[in-house]
Amino acid sequence: MGKKVLVSGGAGFIGSHIVDRLIKRSDMDRLVVVDNFWTGVRENLEHIDDPRLHFVEADIETFETDERFDEVIHLASPASPPWYMREPVRTIKANLMGALNCVDKLVPGGRISFASTSEVYGDPLITPQPESYRGQVDCTGPRSSYDESKRCTESLLFELKRTTGIDIRIVRLFNVYGPRTRPDDGRAVSNFLSQALTTGELTVYGGGEQSRSWGYVDDIVDALERYFWLDDIAYPGPLNVGNDREIPVIDIAKYIVELVPGARLKMCPPIPQDPTNRRPDLTLCRQTLPGWEAKVGYEEGIRRTLQWFAEKVMKGASTNAP
């Protein structure tokens, strides 16, 4: 008998890339994807024609089935600040109640993998951030629904591991970008590319000196593929996964302006509690996944993503963005 795998949020940006990788597994004979199309889109999975894939349109926190799974990958949650800030309660439910329901769907001895975030470090006071850094998060601030529900879900899974021995894998992802991000997603790279191709005005918030570590999706999913489904990894996480080249937002915007004729910067006021910096300490990641490196620099990654966005924007993407 092959394995049964459940993915929540599989119609989203990262989720659909994970599904592509799962489909290549020969030890899996059933893959159930649960997504409510809040921020994901059906077309992200339309290219897959595999009888093992079953799609269920549902909220992960209330999804019901008699089936039990060997592996669950819990990705359901918006990752974009304007989307999660617009519906904070729904964000908390997706992460935390979604995780509880995912755990219920495991066979005894099954594994749950969870996409946490560099947001657990808040506006960090040390750089780079190792997993042992406890972070600087405002639990009543504008980003708290996302940050704190990720932190609480990490807590939930670690406590379940301690009390029941459940097998967990937790990653903290740092600013992932690439093809299949919604053009109206609202995060920096996707916003800048959509804006460059439409209005021409790239909205840089607060001067753009704040920095992030930008990970191209193929690199990140290479790491997730190894960490989430190799049986011989004992480390439960949390594991930083990202590209440790830290680049100011303004440099990303200026690079896109160079690439797209007519594009220009539009300097805008800062957004509240925008973290000033973010860079992963990848020591543990390199130990856990020997040989893995983020290979795609932002220049190459943005050129590849621009090509995808150009096709998408030309086709006219629909929007229900905040």
Ligand code: NAD
């Ligand atoms: P995304 O918004 O593209 O994908 C999220 C998917 O979850 C969407 O398809 C959405 O419809 C679905 N979803 C949301 N709530 C749901 C619910 N209650 N029930 C069922 N489906 C639901 O985001 P992404 O960038 O692909 O992020 C995937 C995961 O990785 C998220 O958990 C996110 O927090 C985490 N993460 C992403 C990044 C990043 O930079 N992209 C960074 C850190 C963490």
Ligand code: UDP
């Ligand atoms: N940002 C920006 N213009 C935009 C979107 C984002 O200047 O149109 C900035 C944002 O203020 C932040 C950085 O880019 O400093 C990364 O934002 P994103 O939403 O991509 O990710 P996060 O803030 O969650 O790291």
